[in-house]
Amino acid sequence: MYVEKILNAESVAVVGASRNETKRGYQAIKTLLDEKYEGAIYPVNPKEKKIMGFTCYKKVSEIPEPVDIALITTPASTITRVLEDCAAKGVFGAVIIAGGFGEIGHEGKKRADEMIEVANRNNIRIIGPNTSGMMNMNQNMNLVGIRDVPKGDIALLSQSGNMALTLITEAKIKSLKGFSYYVGVGNESDIKFHEYLEFFHKDPNTKTILMYVEGMRDGRKFLQQAYKTTKDKPIVLLKSGRSLTGKKAAGSHTGALAGMSEVARSAFERAGIIVTESSDSLFPIAETLSSLPPIKNNNVAILADGGGHATIAADLLSDLGVNFPELTEKTQEKLKKILPFSATVNNPVDVAGGTDADPTVFADCADIILKDPNVGGLLIVGLFGGYGIRFAESLSLMEEDAAHRMGKLVRKRKKPIVLHSLFSSEKPHSLHLLRYYNIPVYDSLDIASKCMGALAQYGNYLKSYHAKTNFVLNWGAKTKDKGKKIIENVRKEGRCALLENEAKCLLKLHGMPVSKDKLATTADQAVKIAEKLNQPVALKIVSPDILHKSDAKGVKLNLSTEEQIREAYDTIIENARIYDPEADIRGVIVSPMAEEGVEVIIGTKIDDQFGPVIMCGLGGILVEIIKDVSFRVLPISPTSAKKMIEDIKSVPVLNGVRGNPARDKKALKRLLIMCSDLIESYPEIEEMDLNPVLVHEKGVSIVDARIILKPE
């Protein structure tokens, strides 16, 4: 596998090697030396003879030994030339630092295309460009120039060198954890996120994957790979650029288009990824997930030596959707026995001074609480680690004893403990011990709570895993000949938009409940159709030139008598002619007036990063003003469709409110799945709007439909 080969290269040519300390071409060689890279290093620079004791070559192709990869630190304009030279030497991977490609607009894109053409022709795979480099910590290959990177089991994928530096520094200062690999993904011009992820999934040295993303070139492939990965290894991800201004900054940075943030978040979470919006908690969450078992039942207990911290932690965990179970009576009885009278023995447990003279009571409490079948994990907040510092030195030894016991407890009970300590920065030995036992320690309540929340979220995901679909589209699978013909006909006429009757025909063909419409081309026909329907009808104009029928006054509702229908027909045709004298008028649709129901809107579109997505919300102001909708990346499973409906905030309306009956949510769920199938069957469709769909007490009906094809 090429990613594995590149990340485990046994020899590196540094193109643009330098003797100037501030240059990348110096730092890279210095770091490879300092960190004791196990492979061969070849500086390349036509102007130098020797660099740090190494012979310096004029070109890569002049190097006498085999060369696996090249670190290219020269400017964008030189890249194609350097790559051709690398090819002559049989180099199979290149790490390209220079910016000035896709991220700077048209000219840069052209340059990127040329680069990729050269690379493809010569079987060279590229990391970057516009990357800070990459590291393989097991082999001491550090092409980034950040020193003293701690080794560990977290693989880091970042689209920003600064963020990588931030995360590495954090690991170094505040944790015992470290990294297996780092890849600066850069512009993803060649190797993409999912390709790195595929390797990390298999890599035995990697337990957790940590990602900073600004935009993705192929979000769908990434989701597919993430879906496979998260059943074995957790992924933690921060996606920036969710604000408009943020988008601007991301645009100028990596040239990747940031997608709709709602789509991104729901897609990532559906693939089992832990998404965070706080850069402060990104590394801690990865640290926690690579240290501890996930929480199996979404239930957390809090153990505190003071009400303030307990109250804040409870707020934070509640916000994250974590439950606080009541402790069993047995647990409460046991706690009462070892804590003072004034202690709170229900969740959150407040020891009320009960640990002041003997902090090993923390371990006693933890033991009792973790035994409780209602409790899936324990968050300890307050002063632990600081009793020796604050009160009396003799207490330090007790804290260390407690740390040993709590460490073993986690292993025994297979339930996680996360600890918040005000004294973390004072580095007491007891907290070091906890970390040694894989109990993470934070001096921030926010972060400790978010880590606990992540353990619960990952646990919830693993339990629900098998119910999910895997983002694999099976284009064309259920395509029908008649459907193909409808689309062909639209294309033949040079149109992109299907007429309402064409759209409904296509939907009906795939079993969707559309209204029993017929096209009338005369008022007489309209009357006859209405007579057959034998109920009040609606009339709507049909013309490829009139997309917005209401704007053209081309809709008349609730028509019962022959007179009303004739008049409506004539008025609609007249209005259409006034609206657009050139319009190609195909006639008027006659539909039965729909039975009463709750209005729902279903839409699909092609997202830049994630491909086809579906949206659903309750009609009218709820969608238009409150933006109360839920999104999913297609395809969706029945479970996913059901969850999608429940994610709509105004869903209680479907359950029946204010004396109204409950509506048929199952029929709506089925319709969403049919939409998913339809979009999968006709990749030509760019956008589809079913608006409104009426959800009745029994069944649903599609009142209006709009389908737009991709431009040919």
Add this chain to the structure above:
Amino acid sequence: MYVEKILNAESVAVVGASRNETKRGYQAIKTLLDEKYEGAIYPVNPKEKKIMGFTCYKKVSEIPEPVDIALITTPASTITRVLEDCAAKGVFGAVIIAGGFGEIGHEGKKRADEMIEVANRNNIRIIGPNTSGMMNMNQNMNLVGIRDVPKGDIALLSQSGNMALTLITEAKIKSLKGFSYYVGVGNESDIKFHEYLEFFHKDPNTKTILMYVEGMRDGRKFLQQAYKTTKDKPIVLLKSGRSLTGKKAAGSHTGALAGMSEVARSAFERAGIIVTESSDSLFPIAETLSSLPPIKNNNVAILADGGGHATIAADLLSDLGVNFPELTEKTQEKLKKILPFSATVNNPVDVAGGTDADPTVFADCADIILKDPNVGGLLIVGLFGGYGIRFAESLSLMEEDAAHRMGKLVRKRKKPIVLHSLFSSEKPHSLHLLRYYNIPVYDSLDIASKCMGALAQYGNYLKSYHAKTNFVLNWGAKTKDKGKKIIENVRKEGRCALLENEAKCLLKLHGMPVSKDKLATTADQAVKIAEKLNQPVALKIVSPDILHKSDAKGVKLNLSTEEQIREAYDTIIENARIYDPEADIRGVIVSPMAEEGVEVIIGTKIDDQFGPVIMCGLGGILVEIIKDVSFRVLPISPTSAKKMIEDIKSVPVLNGVRGNPARDKKALKRLLIMCSDLIESYPEIEEMDLNPVLVHEKGVSIVDARIILKPE
């Protein structure tokens, strides 16, 4: 002023003084000694003769010298006895550590009442109980036992000793700032939040007030005092207990009831308080506000040496509602001259390596950017402070030079700079210099952004200050005799709920637009009233025993003919009899069917902490399901009423959507103010519901009204 006298006491008796290191009675004396308290210390303990060289007294009343205050560390059961003894000595203040009062339920409340009775009788004012103590840093009076507390200009008010310890530790480790006073507010049994605040407002040593609150006993007085204070000094506040579980923990901690979190937040913010929900950013925001001028125009520029940090910071600031102005062409031109070609010279500014060889370029950029009239403040993110550490030591001196220049720049331009540095924890001298110049430095992007957001928020508030009301209620000011009589009559009948016609009468009396209803007691009367109205009518049952008219099938709408009205009248009376055979039926209201309009709900209630509050939202599911409402503490000004309407998410519905006309928001605003006046005029009202109110193209009308009085 008693708060000032107590916080500046010149002599302290420590009741419960001890020789045991783990006891509070030891730690307090030790700390007073270590910190060099300028006043006199008198240990009190009947069992000891000498403690740390001091004579130990049996009782406070035995101390031969005058005693200002007593720190009482003995259990709850001893307090009244100790207070009586203190009184004999003329002590005027007591700091009571013990818990076991209001926070533990009925028995504790009784104990608290007894304590307050003794204190009042003897003119002793109490801090606490259930407090960690208090400190006056100017006088080295430290009754808490936390050592090395940094001195400074931040006054700290906290309802949790642990949170105080957290904040003090943070200040000590990460900042040059410190505290003027600390008060552990505890249960607020006697002295309340607003009394401390009043003193800090006047105190020349205090520049900023930092608060951790779980619940307030008199929120309204606090708001009034906060409103006065924030025009001179910023207040930063974290209120915990917003989750249900959080409430439970807060309840057992201080015995204070936590109020509705939406009400609290909107009330605090209207009084100019900076509210945060992140305990991590609480001290940093206070530090920033006490260091820097607020931002005058809500406009912030970002200066970054890497895209990743810039993108995340932009996301965070956008979330906080801060604007990113375009930089002027002049500014961009000037930046282009000093930065490399690949730099981004619009906001966020990315130097793209332009500072690598010379970090003084940061100061050059800051100078150019702060000169831009569009820019109100500057957030610098990235590696500043670490160039010397990471690249070459020689760069450190340049960073120090840049720090001096940026420090002076802030003073000159009177615009704030906040800095994020990845290298903050490495403590480079350049970052120390920045702090010396009052430029705060954080290693967290989250926190740096929140601090910048707080400067913008406080600046926005100061600009809008004069438009606001001041929470001073003028009970009964506009009471009308006729209104009083309506209420007296309800009371006379032993009711709490006004009948619909009574409620509407009261509203009409105060100029509110109620429908032209009349009460009919026979079908004939109903017909006559309808004839006069000369439009379709609604009939509604009137009975003190039927509060929910629809449940009793007591409402009939859209009645036009005499026949319809007669039938409706009889049916309503019959239904009411079936619903409650004992019901006291007063007749039927005849109302004209209301003109079409957007449904709005207005409600008022008495909040436990903040007194009368008003709520407004759009009718139907928007209020019931989406909970899309806005809250204000009464009274409200026109500006505040306007803002209240704009805070409703679905407000675009009133502006006219989907072809509907714009509605009369001004009339709605006037109605909200009238409601405010009404509640102010009749303090007997506990709850009022105007539901629905119809907002027309011109004017509003109240269709139904419910008023409930406080229990007598």
